[in-house]
Amino acid sequence: MSDKKYSSGYRAKRKADSARLAALDVLAQVREEDAYANLVLADTLRDYGVEGRDAAFATELTYGTLRMRGYYDALIERSASRPLKELDPLLLDVLRLGCHQLLNMRVPEHAALAETVDVARQVTSDGPSKLVNAVLRTIQRTAPREWEALIKGQSDSRKATAEITSHPEWVVEAIRDALGDSSFDATEVVEALSANNIPAKVCLAARPTLTTRAQLLRELGDQGSAAQVASTSVIMDAGDPGRVAAVKDGRAGVQDSGSQYVTEVFTSIPLTGSDREWLDLCAGPGGKAALLTGYARSVGARLTANELHKHRARLVAQNLKAFSREDYRIRVGDGRTMAEHDGERGYYDRVLLDAPCSGLGALRRRPEARWRKDPRDLAELNALQWNLLRGAVDCVRTGGLIGYITCSPHLSETRDIVSQAVAELPLELVNLAPQVVDLPDALTTDGCIQLWPHRHGSDAMFLAVLRKK
Ligand SMILES: C[S@@+](CC[C@H](N)C(=O)[O-])C[C@H]1O[C@@H](n2cnc3c(N)ncnc32)[C@H](O)[C@@H]1O
Incomplete structure (x- = not known):
């Protein structure tokens, strides 16, 4: 840290505010160590001695900055007149924190500027702190509405929507495709993305x-x-x-209300023949298993909750602790090959497959999640989803039902995989229109359910119900 006085001379050097330093530390941990902000925040606040109202301030500053990073970066790049990659990463984090205070918190402008420059000076030195001052002043001089107009006005509409709503461009494309819109800046595409910037209750x-x-x-x-x-x-x-x-x-x-809803719909579909044995193929940590056990119990059925990982199976047990042991059993195993075990092939009347997925439907829950996700992971996830679907087909009886769920609207892990399943596996799609009369805008053209935060106030859950032929 530099010992020199702040060169503008308008006030003496002083120690930076602990709440802002703690927020900066969390941003650094997320960037350098791939940390989850919600997991490291409490310890970091404690390390800096931040509590009470200051802790609430630091939390809002941290989460808000992580969420709106894409928008702030667009402003910083234009104001610093240099590519972001030429800025020191720690300094960039300081600038992002400054932007959030200036644009999205009720912090007086002079305090947002002065306190952020103090942070910059404490964690770097005089020179970079001058840059922080200059960039933030440039951002502050332009009215928020003018910034928005400037960004929206660029010719690349995918980039414009990505910057305005603070998302990676590939996510903008995925949401546009899922909504069936033709343009990247269609009103509903922007609404759907903007809804990810409002924390879920x-x-x-x-x-x-x-x-x-x-x-x-x-x-x-x-x-x-x-x-x-x-x-x-x-x-x-x-x-x-x-x-x-x-x-x-x-x-x-x-549990998110969308997760509850798709479970409720799946269990409400009438079934011809026996309806006594239910399977949750990928049960950990057990939120849906707890609902399923309750619904199963109410019709005299029993749930088998399967999970690949032992530690996650323990979470399922924790979630089911209020039920009687006769209502469920928990097993640890690979859902792709479960039917190879004695008595499991074709045994179940209903199988819920809540598949591992990109989680693009729950971006509002984890502030930094959108920046961590990589579109290249989708191919691997799609292969796993496909093999689990085949595993589910092997476990369900003829005439039985499979509920395929993802917490994502990405077509590759929703409607595309389902239409491939109908084409290649002994399955027919159940039209869910009768189940969603009260919620017609949740129904896709092929009779599946796709929920959206901006339409339904829930995560963007997807449900397809398939009957084994
Ligand atoms: C989307 S989560 C399920 C969430 C759960 N249904 C709930 O509501 O709490 C997917 C789960 O599938 C598990 N999983 C991943 N691969 C699996 C496999 N091959 N067989 C069974 N479970 C698997 C993961 O460990 C994870 O717990």
């Missing part, structure tokens, strides 16, 4: 046969309200879910 699931939404609402008092989409879901408007008695004892769990 905590949602609880009232687990069937253990409690009801009405009971959960009563328990929460003025801290809860009924959520959209699923009949089991409750939004926690305030408070800590870990302190809710129903969550502590397993009658309820923290």
Whole structure:
């Protein structure tokens, strides 16, 4: 750190604010160590002695900056008049923090500037801190509406939408394709992407046969309200879910309302013949398994929850602790080859395949997730999804149902893989139109369900139901 006075001379050097330093440290951990911000934030705040209102400030600063990084980078690049890659990464993080304070927090402009320059000086030296001052002043001098117009006005509409909504360009393309829009800057494409910039509220699931939404609402008092989409879901408007008695004892769990809805729809599809043995092929950590066990129990069926990883199977057990051991069994194994084991082939009446996926439908939950995802991972995921689908076909009886779910709207892991399955495997698609009369904008043209944060207030969950021929 430099000992020299800040050269503009308008105030003396002073120690940078701990909340901002802590936020910067988290950004650095995310960038350098691939850390998850939500996992390292609490320890980092403790290390810097940041608590109470300062901790809330640091949290908002960290998450907001990570989320809006793409937009801030567009402004920084234009204001620094040099490519971003020529900026020191730590300095770039400082600039991003400054942008968030200037543009999206209720921090007075002079404080946003001065405090950010203090941080720059403390973690680098005088020279770079002058650059921070100059760049942030340039950003501040232009009105937010003018910045938006400037970015939207560029000829490359995919890049413009990516920058305005703060997403990688490949995600813009994926969302446009999933919505069936022809242009990258179509109103709904921008709305869908912008919805990822609004943090999701905590949602609880009232687990069937253990409690009801009405009971959960009563328990929460003025801290809860009924959520959209699923009949089991409750939004926690305030408070800590870990302190809710129903969550502590397993009658309820923290779960997105879209996840609840697709599980509810799948279990409500009528089935000819027996309906006693249900399988959750990829069950960890067990949110859907807990709903499935409840629904199964209410019709006299039993759930088998399968999971590849032992430690995740333990989480399933934790999620099912409020049910009786007769209602479920948990097994550890590979869902792709489960039918090779004694008695598993064609044994199940319903199989839920909640497949490992890109998670593009839950970007609003993890502020930095969109920057970490790589489109090259999709090919590997698609191969796994396909092999799990084949595994599910082997486990379900003729006439039985498979519910294929992803937390993603990306076509390669939703409608494309399902149409390939219908073409190549002994499966027919069940049209879900009768199940979604109250939610017609959730139905895809091929009769599947695709939820969206901007339409339904849930994660972008996908459900296709397939019947084995
Ligand atoms: C999307 S998550 C399932 C979420 C879960 N249904 C819930 O609601 O809590 C996918 C799960 O599949 C598991 N998995 C991955 N490969 C698998 C395989 N070959 N067989 C079984 N499970 C697998 C992962 O470990 C992960 O727990």
